[in-house]
Amino acid sequence: xxxxxxxxAASLSVFFYIGCNSGNxxxxxxxxxxxxxxxxxxxxxxxxxxxxxLTHPLDDSMISRGKLLYDSRCISCHKLTDEKLxxxxxxxxxxxxxxxxxxxxxxxxxxxxxxxxxxxxxxxTCITRMPNQNLSDDxxxxxxxxxxxxxxxx
Amino acid sequence: xxxxxxxKVQAKEAWVAPASADKVANPLxxxxxxxxxxxxxxxxYCAVCHGAKGKGDGIAAAGLNPKxxxxxxxxxxxxxxxxxxxxxxxxxxxxASMASYEKTLTETQRWQLVxxxxxxxxx
Numbered sequence: 001x002x003x004x005x006x007x008x009a010a011s012l013s014v015f016f017y018i019g020c021n022s023g024n025x026x027x028x029x030x031x032x033x034x035x036x037x038x039x040x041x042x043x044x045x046x047x048x049x050x051x052x053x054l055t056h057p058l059d060d061s062m063i064s065r066g067k068l069l070y071d072s073r074c075i076s077c078h079k080l081t082d083e084k085l086x087x088x089x090x091x092x093x094x095x096x097x098x099x100x101x102x103x104x105x106x107x108x109x110x111x112x113x114x115x116x117x118x119x120x121x122x123x124x125t126c127i128t129r130m131p132n133q134n135l136s137d138d139x140x141x142x143x144x145x146x147x148x149x150x151x152x153x154x
Numbered sequence: 155x156x157x158x159x160x161x162k163v164q165a166k167e168a169w170v171a172p173a174s175a176d177k178v179a180n181p182l183x184x185x186x187x188x189x190x191x192x193x194x195x196x197x198x199y200c201a202v203c204h205g206a207k208g209k210g211d212g213i214a215a216a217g218l219n220p221k222x223x224x225x226x227x228x229x230x231x232x233x234x235x236x237x238x239x240x241x242x243x244x245x246x247x248x249x250a251s252m253a254s255y256e257k258t259l260t261e262t263q264r265w266q267l268v269x270x271x272x273x274x275x276x277x
Binding site for chain 1: 175198200213214250251252
């Protein structure tokens with residue numbers, strides 16, 4: 001049941017936002033599951049992260065480690081603006097995805113790409129499967145903190 | 155889920171830069187410092203798909219169709235500097251994953267990449 005709920009949530013998110021659209025493409029995703037939206041408020045993706053506790057203010061040490069990782073692993077495909085390069089730009093990603101979805105996607109990439117509806121949709125719009133970067137949980141968390149910083153969170 | 159059939163057909167066609175691109179001269183042709191800078195940029199922006207040695211075998215390559223170009227190949231190396239520069243600049247989206255680096259990289263950086271790609275030619 002939990003899985004079904006997450007699929008519903010995922011398809012809803014697809015309906016509301018396709019991250020990789022370059023702006024002039026229209027979103028023609030079916031809205032067949034929208035009627036069930038009350039049953040799924042949060043999309044955590046698929047993986048072990050189900051409850052990330054964000055801390056305030058942001059953690060500077062994590063941000064700087066996240067920036068280093070971004071510069072070496074992510075920058076080739078992801079811009080910090082909302083512009084698509086190979087993958088979606090990161091601006092606003094912490095608003096359109098939950099922290100759990102982001103962490104699961106970074107650390108459980110292949111499973112998410114195979115089974116998570118939002119991730120699958122991104123494969124279609126970006127024509128690319130994000131490669132698994134083999135990042136640790138700590139590294140993924142540092143990247144999430146860097147994303148929060150990029151989105152002006154505190 | 156997959157690409158639309160129309161995109162698939164387009165993806166199979168050769169990607170050819172316009173003739174006008176061939177006429178654009180490389181202002182940094184063969185300059186050692188440009189090659190060194192290009193090597194660094196290549197590692198950052200290109201290697202994930204094209205591979206560190208340019209064989210089209212980067213870690214992201216497995217999931218791509220069409221496959222990333224093999225920069226060591228005659229098919230790539232026989233193109234003019236201007237054509238390669240044009241491809242880096244415009245990309246091939248949405249037919250292929252190759253992005254446009256017009257806004258991400260400066261003109262100088264794109265020519266530096268062209269210089270480095272020349273060094274990848276299969277011996």
